[in-house]
Amino acid sequence: MISAAGLTAGLAGCGGRQATQNGTPTDHNSVDDSAPTVELDDETLALMQELAYVTNQALPVLPLQEKLAQSFQTTDDWSVPSKDNSKMQTYWPTDWLPREGEWTASGDVERLTLAQWAVPSDSQYNPWNTKNFAEPRRTLFDRFMKYNLDSQEYTGYLISDWALDGQTFTLTVREGQTWHDGSPATATDVANQIKLDIYNGGNLGEFVAPEDKGTVADRVTASDERTVELSLAGPVNEDILLAYLQPKYLAAHEGTYGEFVTRLDEAGSDEERSAVIGELASKTVSDPVGCGPFAFENADSQRTLVSKFEDHPDAGNINFPEIEYLYKPSNQSRWNGLINNETDGSATLFMPRNKLNQLPDSVQTTLIPRHWGLGLLFNHEREPVNDVRVRKAIAHVINRESVAKNSGAGTRSKIAVTYPSGLTSEFSNQVEGTWLKGVTDKFETYGRAESQTEKAAALLEDAGYEKQNGTWKKDGEPLHIPIKGPSGFSDWVAGAQTAVSQLKDFGIKAESVMKDSSTYWGKDYSNGDFVVGLQGWASYNQSYPYFHYKFLYDSHSAKNYWNSPSEFESPVLHDDLRDGETVAPADLVAQLSTGDN
Incomplete structure (x- = not known):
């Protein structure tokens, strides 16, 4: 999940085209033979498709485009x-x-x-204090594993090998790892890193140490100098474990963080543990002891x-x-x-x-x-977008091809989302070729290539609006859609301006309200002070659908910033998965986290 701090630190085409892994454009409708092959059992695929269908029908967020990042x-x-x-x-x-x-x-x-x-x-270089976590961390600390964003494959690095045996996940630490002070980097350090992440609310905790399954200290252990064992609370998809482990940097140097691990392991109450976590979150490390190929000199x-x-x-x-x-x-x-x-x-x-x-x-x-992109995020406690008919009308009006083209600014780094469903890998044809194989005809494309104004008008009329002198109104008040976003994200601003122009042409009183990036993420977004906000609509850099639906339906942001309801009304795609049209998507997400695929 992307935190607000992570987004402000992580700033960063043409519609109708897609790009292969080397950036070469191909026809959008062609199949990319080099696309990764994903093997899925029928039950897992059905769960993914059901979540995609709920997203497509309820539109908690409107995905606009998927992106390729430019690297120089x-x-x-x-x-x-x-x-x-x-x-x-x-x-x-x-x-x-x-x-x-x-x-x-x-x-x-x-x-x-x-x-x-x-x-x-x-x-500063304390990863549990998110303020100004410095970019040189990339070479000062070593990541646990490598991840190829195109092939979606994991390979070992600081964690040289791993194995899932039932409910025990074993990690092997690479030989020769050394801290910059000369002390060896061991399995205990890796265990401490994982412990501190879990104590600070990391998602790995729900699979390793939920409250009713024992303590973190009991379930994350170093059995020898190079071996870490995670005792899982139940069956877990290995791809999910790897995705949560891979991005971690080993920063938990004993001399810097050892006392926090000891105090958290020995804490006798939630209050005592919260106090230690507060101290850790406020600790500033300006002269770090790293373990990567470069050591800190000065700043x-x-x-x-x-x-x-x-x-x-x-x-x-x-x-x-x-x-x-x-x-x-x-x-x-x-x-x-x-x-x-x-x-x-x-x-x-x-x-x-x-x-x-x-x-x-x-x-x-x-x-x-990147397996994500620009989306319109709806605050579900704010009128008028708390009405799904209004959300769908907006989706029918906005031409996502134009949004992708304009936000790409002449590059081929953006592609319009075909099916607003929370699924990514549009560039490699996996949405139609893998995730939605066999059911694409059930999904609404809304206004992907051109505005579908007749459908939008019918939805607004059903919601009680009527068009007067070119403007949609209800009880005499214009339908007002302010779109807030971070002014520093130049491609997002261009995309938002395109959407606003299309909504205005249709008769909706739309406006672009761009804020200083730190103000938007730190105040407007985090306080839910928006009607429609700009946000990435998928879980940053992950292709496996579980992470996107976890982000959309069971994340801190969804519950606290977007005020997303726990239940939605949506038609049923697979009758054997749901009894009625009322659905709690987070329950389906939990089911998706287990299994062999």
Whole structure:
């Protein structure tokens, strides 16, 4: 799930087309033979399709487009894989390519220059304090595993191997892992990382240590120097466990966080545990002890400097001694950094066509699937969008092809969502070819390619509205749809403006209300102060549908920010899964979390 803090730190086409894993456009209706193959049993597939159908019919959010992220690498003084190389699809290139010896200095340069969002001297490295969690964490700490966003495959790294045997999930720690203070990084450190994440509300906790299944200390243990065992509370899909483990960085250095683990393990009450968690969440770490291939040196108002750690297992793959992260707090400053040869690359960044045309020939642009995109989020406690008929009318009016084209700004990094259903992998044809195979004719496309104004008008009339002098009104008041969003997300702003224009042309009093990014995420969004808000409509970087429906129906954001109801009314797709049209989607999500697929 994306937190508000994560979104503000993670800023970042054409409709009717799709792109393969190397970014080459193909006809949207063609099947991409290189798309990942997913094997699903009938029960699992039916659950996914039922959740997709509820989403399509109830529209808790309106997915507009799915995106490919643009990743940049300079090639004048650096040797990097070509943009169509599968190694460019690993989450993220700036994390992995230097470690693998695939991003190396080919000239006389001795420093790789990247960018960071927050002021370097104000940044900190405690992952449980989300304020200004610094981007240099990517090279200071090692991730548990690698994940290829295109093939959707996991491979080992700090966790070199794993095995699920019944209700025991065993993790093996890579040999040679060392903290920057010289102490070995062991299974105890990995167990502590997982414990602290669970104590802080991490989703892994519901599978490992729900309240009625024993304590975290009992269920997350290090059996020897390299082996961690997770005792699961019940059967769990292995892909779900891997997806929750893979993104973790090992940051739980004993000297920094050991006391918190001990106090949480020994806490005798919820109040005592909450107090410790509060202390941990407020702890600022400005001089971190990491375990990655680079160690922290210093930071000032404009840059952070890290130097190669020679005792890291992959140090021999790296032929440059330093990385610096320059303070670049906006898309525009990052564009200029690449255009002016000030930075050597960017993990992910949206750059419109007019800026791409200004890049030097030495800058390579790679497209990476993200399995999410721009959506219109409805606050279910605010009129008029608490009425599903209004939500559906909006969906019929908005031409998602135009939204994708305009938010892509001349690039091929956005594609219109065909079936608003919470399913991703539009680029690789998995929506029709896998997730909805055999049932696509049951799903509503709404206004994907052109506005369906007659259907929209019928819905609004049924909801009590009538069109007077070109404006839809109810009880004399215009139908008003303000759309709030973060002004710093330039592609989202363009998409929202397109949607607003289409709604206004139809006679709805729509407006775009863009706020400073920190104000939007930290105040408007987190306080539910919106009628319609801009938000990613799927679970960031995951393709497996469980994560998207967990985000839409059973996340903190859904319950507290969007005021999403626990039950919806929706027609039934698979009669054997539901008795009636009233459905609690979170119950179906829970069923989807178990099984072998």
